[in-house]
Amino acid sequence: MKLKTFLARDLKDALSQVKKELGPEAVILSTQSRWFKENQAGWGRRPGVEVTAAVDMTAFPSNGDGNGDGRTEWLPSPSTPVSQIQEDLEEVKDLLHQWVRQSGPPSWLMQHKELTMFYRFLTRSGLDERFLQRWLDNVQGMLEQPGEQPLTLKEVASRYLMQAFEVVDPWKAKDGQPRYWAFIGPTGVGKTTTIAKLAAKFGIIEKHKVGLISMDNQRLGAHNQLAAYARLAGQPLMVVHQRQELLEAMEKLADLDLVLIDTAGRSPYAPALQKELQESLGELPELENHLVLSATTKESNLINAIKRFSVLPISSYIITKLDETNDFSAIFNQLCRHRVPVSYLTAGQQVPEDIELSSRRRVTELLLRRRS
Ligand SMILES: Nc1nc2c(ncn2[C@@H]2O[C@H](COP(=O)(O)OP(=O)(O)OP(=O)(O)O)[C@@H](O)[C@H]2O)c(=O)[nH]1
Ligand SMILES: [Mg+2]
Numbered sequence: 001m002k003l004k005t006f007l008a009r010d011l012k013d014a015l016s017q018v019k020k021e022l023g024p025e026a027v028i029l030s031t032q033s034r035w036f037k038e039n040q041a042g043w044g045r046r047p048g049v050e051v052t053a054a055v056d057m058t059a060f061p062s063n064g065d066g067n068g069d070g071r072t073e074w075l076p077s078p079s080t081p082v083s084q085i086q087e088d089l090e091e092v093k094d095l096l097h098q099w100v101r102q103s104g105p106p107s108w109l110m111q112h113k114e115l116t117m118f119y120r121f122l123t124r125s126g127l128d129e130r131f132l133q134r135w136l137d138n139v140q141g142m143l144e145q146p147g148e149q150p151l152t153l154k155e156v157a158s159r160y161l162m163q164a165f166e167v168v169d170p171w172k173a174k175d176g177q178p179r180y181w182a183f184i185g186p187t188g189v190g191k192t193t194t195i196a197k198l199a200a201k202f203g204i205i206e207k208h209k210v211g212l213i214s215m216d217n218q219r220l221g222a223h224n225q226l227a228a229y230a231r232l233a234g235q236p237l238m239v240v241h242q243r244q245e246l247l248e249a250m251e252k253l254a255d256l257d258l259v260l261i262d263t264a265g266r267s268p269y270a271p272a273l274q275k276e277l278q279e280s281l282g283e284l285p286e287l288e289n290h291l292v293l294s295a296t297t298k299e300s301n302l303i304n305a306i307k308r309f310s311v312l313p314i315s316s317y318i319i320t321k322l323d324e325t326n327d328f329s330a331i332f333n334q335l336c337r338h339r340v341p342v343s344y345l346t347a348g349q350q351v352p353e354d355i356e357l358s359s360r361r362r363v364t365e366l367l368l369r370r371r372s
Helices: 011-022 082-101 113-124 129-144 153-163 191-205 222-233 243-252 273-281 299-309 329-338 360-371
Strands: 002-008 027-037 045-055 179-184 210-214 237-239 258-262 287-294 314-320 342-346 355-357
Touching (some): 002 011, 011 027, 011 045, 027 129, 045 129, 113 129, 113 153, 129 153, 153 360, 179 191, 179 273, 191 222, 191 355, 210 222, 210 243, 222 237, 273 299, 299 329, 314 329, 329 360, 342 360
Parallel strands (some): 210 237, 287 314, 314 342
Antiparallel strands (some): 002 045, 027 045, 342 355
16 A cells, blocks of 8 residues: 655645646545644645545556556455444545545544534534634644643633633723713614613613614604614703714713613615715724624625724624524624623513623534534
């Protein structure tokens, strides 16, 4: 048997090297993602792949001319036990899956069955490739240099996940001062409903002084939705149309503990969005902008929404509609990429029940819930 390891920029490149050097009968034994130095000075790293392949010269009996071209004549020897053939087939199937996914678990990980299964789940769940590589590096580091307290495999697997994003309690983040929270985001993501939930939580349940401002001039009757909640809760509501009126309303409500500001939902693709956001809410340091995002949004739209709305400084992300999907990977990727903390999570239409403060444990659970 001839065995060789190939390093290449991507799998396609590696496979063509394998074919060229070992021929079409070569079998891929393992594929692993690798990081290579970009240049000789060692600056920068780029992703690549390491492929180990083998070719068994004896599997193809010679046709007598010494070139061994009897490719169609291979059969397991009659003495090979069926269980061995099944085992071999399972191995080939596993290798094929790895090949299709382009990067299988590295060999050091495969020594830990539970971690390998966890890695396989992560690779299937739509997480960013670079994140997966960092997870691998982190797990390898923990296994090679265990701390003073031995960790369980579950802790090793989830520790990096739990540290990869930020969470915040915006109430505590600004203790003792009036809080002005503006809720911005695409249309229909649940901004007004989230405000109603928070107004009930802080005003009715926790007995803080809460006021509401509606800046939603986009939809006909948009104020009525908030006015109905304000009436029920006995909280003041001010309707404003432009920036100057907003400043005056904020001034009038300055003795309250919390002022919740509802804004019009806008398409992240609207050309004038960023200019409008700047003109209405820009340069107001006392304002905390909370970007409301629905967990049901496709990742490419999520990326664009975050990019466009982030023309304003964003204090936190609020993730809604968690009850409408079990795929949290798109949101998780963005939380890790931007490191903007997540504050509240909502999972239903009930006011005020269906809202909770985020925590590292809860966000990680949301990512892993498809596993069970
Ligand atoms: N399933 C589910 N529905 C929700 C959740 N949050 C809000 N909704 C529903 O989503 C719909 C839109 O909610 P709104 O609060 O009006 O959304 P909005 O962002 O204010 O919408 P615009 O002001 O039009 O941009 C309503 O039917 C809400 O009941 C949630 O967490 N889960
Ligand atoms: Mg609304």
